[in-house]
Amino acid sequence: MAKRLDLKAVDIFYGDFHAVSDVNLSVSPRSVTSFIGPSGCGKSTVLRTLNRMHEEIPGARVDGEVLLDGEDIYARSADAVAVRRTIGMVFQRPNPFPTMSIRDNVVAGLKLQGVRDKKKLDEVAEASLRGANLWKEVKDRLDKPGGGLSGGQQQRLCIARAIAVQPDVLLMDEPCSALDPISTLAIEDLIGDLKKEYTIVIVTHNMQQAARVSDQTAFFNLEATGKPGKLVEIDDTEKIFSNPHEQATEDYISGRFG
Amino acid sequence: MTERTTAARPRDPQDEGSAAGSATLDTVTDTDPGRGGTDRGKATPGRGERIFRGLTSGSGLLVVAAIAAIGLFLLVQAVPSLLADNANFLTSPVFDTRDPANLNFGIRDLLVVTLLSSLFALVLAMPIALGIALFLTQYAPKRVARPFAYVIDLLAAVPSIIYGLWGIAVLAPALLPIATFLRDDLGWFFLFAPGNLPVLTGTIFTGGVVLAVMILPIITAVTREVFSQAPRFHIEAAQALGATRWEVIRMAVLPYGRSGYIAGSMLGLGRALGETIAVLIVIRAATTPSGFSLFDGGYTFASLIASAASEFSQPLPTGAYIAAGLVLFVLTFVVNAIARVVAGGKVNG
Structure with a gap:
């Protein structure tokens, strides 16, 4: 539960293409870290290395260490599938399984881990839906397909699905970019609640959102097209948005480029 | 300007x-x-627009008209013979049209042999097609998948006559040990009971295996197509939960592709029902009625009509075969309609 994450000299490649170079950062347990930066700078790529999702793309590989409470998730003995079971992920586009009921969607991860006890599954489904602020809206239609919900509800369903397995870390890849402002607010409030129990890393294009929800912010940038993306700086969110160390960060957050 | x-x-x-x-x-x-x-x-709308619209809707109507015309033709030609039939058309196993004044024909055995061979082919081909489609879309690297898919498609390009020759000359003897085992050791089950042929080659069993190979490409092609379109974001959802390859398939690929798989199988079944020359060559004629065993012989609708085609001179006996053709027409129509209904339910956003 709520583990610490450390990246040490992480380089990410897609085949011959060097996508991100030399990332070093730390994420404390029970905090929110946001990744910001212009499109193509590699922030989503970095996020996807944190649960070994990026290696589903043929030719992708990672150098360096990604430590989860000191254990390298890329160690020879580590298994990508096992890693993903302890690190939850929420995607840009809400993606509940369309043929599964709302309840089955929430407990899909638990079922993968072999939990079959119906009572336990029902309990977790309720707790997770409550945790995702969705319980009241769906408690009367748990057996209906998840595809029938609104976009914002679907995204909260996906969050419920991710937290149902009590992940060590929760990754969010632009979770609000497909949502309207009201749903966005609901998700942001939820992130605030969730950080009491989970370590959260969120990629966002919305700098106000980063300022609102996160404790620390990492700014990624690209020197030029074709060059690898870089972590420019990471600091307390307050510091980044008021008095950043690097000129590039200041230019970006004040809207001078990107 | x-x-x-x-x-x-x-x-x-x-x-x-x-x-x-x-x-x-x-x-x-x-x-x-x-x-x-x-x-x-x-x-x-410009004149080109109107002409093009006319051409496209005309093509569409033409198909409908053609199918209606075929159905009408079959019906018109079949009715006089059906009225002159002295046997029960639906239940008689005999198909005797030698004497135009005394027609005795029924489709019982044709229906049994046609359905038995086609369904057996389907039972064999469906799991293999599913396996191939999953392998090509989920497991094989692109570099392997593409040539492999071509090879499967090539199976569809082999002429049926070649399948017939291969079936009777190569496959039938090769299947003999299996057929013998099934008959001798599992003969208590009606499908494997001793049939109405003196030998175990050239049975419905052999024909079904040949048909299975013939319908494999079409089922595979349709299934592969729908599986390859399984939405990326559902696959990622399953992966991110820590699903193994097989679990990803079960959670995100199969639910999405199931209706397409069934529709493809129905198309394959339609092809098997209508297959003529390979069946005619492979399945031997029998002298006694079918007993619902895979080791029976006999004719399917298509193979019977083909075998008699050279003697279509008098209208009444010819009409008897056309009546059989009408039943086959309706049968394939029903199968295709089922496929359509199943595929129509393919709304997996």
Whole structure:
């Protein structure tokens, strides 16, 4: 539960293409870290290395260490599938399984881990839906397909699905970019609640959102097209948005480029 | 510009040339196919539009008309013979049309042999097609998947006569040990009971295996297509939960592709029901009625009609075969309709 994450000299490649170079950062347990930066700078790529999702793309590989409470998730003995079971992920586009009921969607991860006890599954489904602020809206239609919900509800369903397995870390890849402002607010409030129990890393294009929800912010940038993306700086969110160390960060957050 | 809009014909190469030279002219050329006035062309659909619409809807109607005409033809030709039939058309196992004055024909055995061989083929082909489609879309690297898919498609290009020859000359003897085992050790089960043929080669069993190979490509092609379109974001959802490869398939690929798989299988079944020459060569004729065993022989609708085609001289006996053809027509129609209904339910957003 709520583990610490450390990246040490992480380089990410897609085949011959060097996508991100030399990332070093730390994420404390029970905090929110946001990744910001212009499109193509590699922030989503970095996020996807944190649960070994990026290696589903043929030719992708990672150098360096990604430590989860000191254990390298890329160690020879580590298994990508096992890693993903302890690190939850929420995607840009809400993606509940369309043929599964709302309840089955929430407990899909638990079922993968072999939990079959119906009572336990029902309990977790309720707790997770409550945790995702969705319980009241769906408690009367748990057996209906998840595809029938609104976009914002679907995204909260996906969050419920991710937290149902009590992940060590929760990754969010632009979770609000497909949502309207009201749903966005609901998700942001939820992130605030969730950080009491989970370590959260969120990629966002919305700098106000980063300022609102996160404790620390990492700014990624690209020197030029074709060059690898870089972590420019990471600091307390307050510091980044008021008095950043690097000129590039200041230019970006004040809207001078990107 | 003035000269162009008043005088030029739209397909005039010189006009195309001048239009390409200028952006303004370009837009005019695009929106107005050039029947004189520029504004008028935008308001009403152009003549090309009307012709094209006529051609496309005409093609559509033509197909419907053709199918209706075929059905009507079969019905008109079959009715006099059906009225002259002295046997029960639906339940008689005999198909005797030698004496036009005393027709005795029924489709019981044709139906049994046709359905038994086709369904057996389907039972064999469906799991293999599923396996191939999953392998090609989920497991094989692209470099392997593409040539492999070509090879499968090539199976569909082999002429049926070749399958027939291969079936009777190569496959039938090769299947003999399996057939013998099934009959001797599992003969208590009606499908494997001793049949009405003196030998175990050239049975419905053999024919079904040949048909299975023949319908494999179509089922595989349709299934592969729908599986390859399984949405990336559902696959990622399963992966991110820590699903193994097989679990990803079960959670995100199979639910999405199931209706397409069934629809493809129905198309394959339709093909098996209508297959003629390979079945005619492989499955031997039998003298006694079928007992619902895979080791029976006999004729399917298609193979019976083909075998008798050289003797279609008198209208009444010919009509008897046309009546059989009508049943096959309806049968394949029903199968295709089922496929359509199943595929129509493919709304997996």
